[in-house]
Amino acid sequence: MEKSPFHHHYHHHHLHHAQRLLLRYPLPKFVLLSLLLVVALFFFFHFSPLSSPAPSGDRRSLRSAAWGGSLWEKRVRSSARVKAGRRGASVLVTGAAGFVGSHVAAALKRRGDGVLGLDNFNDYYEPSLKRARQALLERAGVFVVEGDINDGALLRKLFDVVPFTHVLHLAAQAGVRYAMRNPSSYVHSNVAGLVSVLEAAKSASPHPAVVWASSSSVYGLNTKVPFSESDRTDRPASLYAATKKAGEEIAHVYNHIYGLSITGLRFFTVYGPWGRPDMAYFFFTRDILRGKAISIFEGPNHATVARDFTYIDDIVSGCLGALDTAEKSTGTGGKKRGPAQLRVFNLGNTSPVPVSDLVAILEKLLKKKADRKVVKMPRNGDVQFTHANISLAQRELGYHPTTDLQTGLKRFVKWYLDYYSSGGKKSSYSL
Numbered sequence: 001m002e003k004s005p006f007h008h009h010y011h012h013h014h015l016h017h018a019q020r021l022l023l024r025y026p027l028p029k030f031v032l033l034s035l036l037l038v039v040a041l042f043f044f045f046h047f048s049p050l051s052s053p054a055p056s057g058d059r060r061s062l063r064s065a066a067w068g069g070s071l072w073e074k075r076v077r078s079s080a081r082v083k084a085g086r087r088g089a090s091v092l093v094t095g096a097a098g099f100v101g102s103h104v105a106a107a108l109k110r111r112g113d114g115v116l117g118l119d120n121f122n123d124y125y126e127p128s129l130k131r132a133r134q135a136l137l138e139r140a141g142v143f144v145v146e147g148d149i150n151d152g153a154l155l156r157k158l159f160d161v162v163p164f165t166h167v168l169h170l171a172a173q174a175g176v177r178y179a180m181r182n183p184s185s186y187v188h189s190n191v192a193g194l195v196s197v198l199e200a201a202k203s204a205s206p207h208p209a210v211v212w213a214s215s216s217s218v219y220g221l222n223t224k225v226p227f228s229e230s231d232r233t234d235r236p237a238s239l240y241a242a243t244k245k246a247g248e249e250i251a252h253v254y255n256h257i258y259g260l261s262i263t264g265l266r267f268f269t270v271y272g273p274w275g276r277p278d279m280a281y282f283f284f285t286r287d288i289l290r291g292k293a294i295s296i297f298e299g300p301n302h303a304t305v306a307r308d309f310t311y312i313d314d315i316v317s318g319c320l321g322a323l324d325t326a327e328k329s330t331g332t333g334g335k336k337r338g339p340a341q342l343r344v345f346n347l348g349n350t351s352p353v354p355v356s357d358l359v360a361i362l363e364k365l366l367k368k369k370a371d372r373k374v375v376k377m378p379r380n381g382d383v384q385f386t387h388a389n390i391s392l393a394q395r396e397l398g399y400h401p402t403t404d405l406q407t408g409l410k411r412f413v414k415w416y417l418d419y420y421s422s423g424g425k426k427s428s429y430s431l
């Protein structure tokens, strides 16, 4: 075999063994090169960031290939079945292993509605927490299908098997600061994923009504308080907020073209048992217990940072109110028959609390002083305060939040201590 410079430099160390074999069984050089190319392509597609966390479009990943089959369809159908003798809804809940999704799915099932969950169990935060929520849902009779909302074939299959009356779309890449580290995950789940869900909804016959989670972050740099639905939302302060704002515009399109009934809910800082470990109330609790310093943000000129914290049970009742008042979509199988409902609501608590007060409440509940470090709020997406005007949701959804921060945090801390005292394995605490 002749030795080209390429051969010499590149193969010398790495392919010593292969080279020897090839010398013994000489092959044309292009065969060797093609083999190398195949190996390189294999590694590229399996380990490149392009192929994770999930493939886009209709390409089914090896993991989601687990769905299908008559046994699987039976589980799907039985989970989505309305309790005998009821006139309830049959709801596809995306993000069902998530914080809000698991609570709403459980509440729907309790009152007799049919519920099917969908979640990709990504590792943005500890997947074991999502698995523990899933275990509780399974016990309650809710099947959570493991798959990505971008998997169009899976969504079509689900709509084939079940004529869902409603979609409660909560799956998303959440978190404001993480968007600077992994921007594409926001585009994948919050933009492409939303389109994928709406495509599936508009292709189904009949069209389901869609209720989905937007965010208070769409108010961005607004300073007028409280935030009302009619206020401008064109100055997002984070990529997360921008993808939620994009979602609201995309909702308008699907409502306009296909007559899909769509309701967007702007949640304000939701907290409670089974909550999200990436949120301040959650990791403050963890860090206070561990004696680790916590950073409390302050605005320019020592201005306090405040949040309109909303307890999970109140959010659940808001979601149920939105589902119950959602009118039917007017179209079917991709055809519009007339104008359909398009709504957006704030779901907040109307009482912003300074983050320093949040810490004081946690200290009292945990019976432990926090090691506070006051730091300037970095300009990476967080806004200084949020405050919801909820009069529209009050009027239209019968939404009346009843839990103050003190009461809600007490329940959260109780859950936290119970859950983590067993190493995060116990799921005796219900949803």
Ligand SMILES: NC(=O)c1ccc[n+]([C@@H]2O[C@H](COP(=O)([O-])OP(=O)(O)OC[C@H]3O[C@@H](n4cnc5c(N)ncnc54)[C@H](O)[C@@H]3O)[C@@H](O)[C@H]2O)c1
Residues within 6 Å of the ligand: 094, 095, 096, 097, 098, 099, 100, 101, 118, 119, 120, 121, 122, 130, 147, 148, 149, 150, 169, 170, 171, 172, 173, 174, 175, 188, 189, 193, 213, 214, 215, 216, 266, 267, 268, 269, 270, 271, 276
């Ligand atoms: N918790 C809050 O304070 C808050 C505030 C405003 C808006 N929201 C919105 O409410 C919704 C629910 O939030 P949460 O706090 O329960 O978050 P969460 O992260 O606990 O739940 C979202 C779930 O969606 C799943 N998911 C993400 N991308 C997916 C994909 N591509 N395919 C399938 N599943 C996917 C995740 O695995 C997760 O279980 C989200 O849309 C979020 O943006 C939440």
Ligand SMILES: *[C@@H]1O[C@H](CO)[C@@H](O)[C@H](O)[C@H]1NC(C)=O
Residues within 6 Å of the ligand: 225, 226, 228, 229, 389, 390, 391, 392
């Ligand atoms: C709250 O919103 C309603 C519209 O839903 C509006 O009429 C009212 O003026 C707002 N209140 C405040 C204090 O901004």
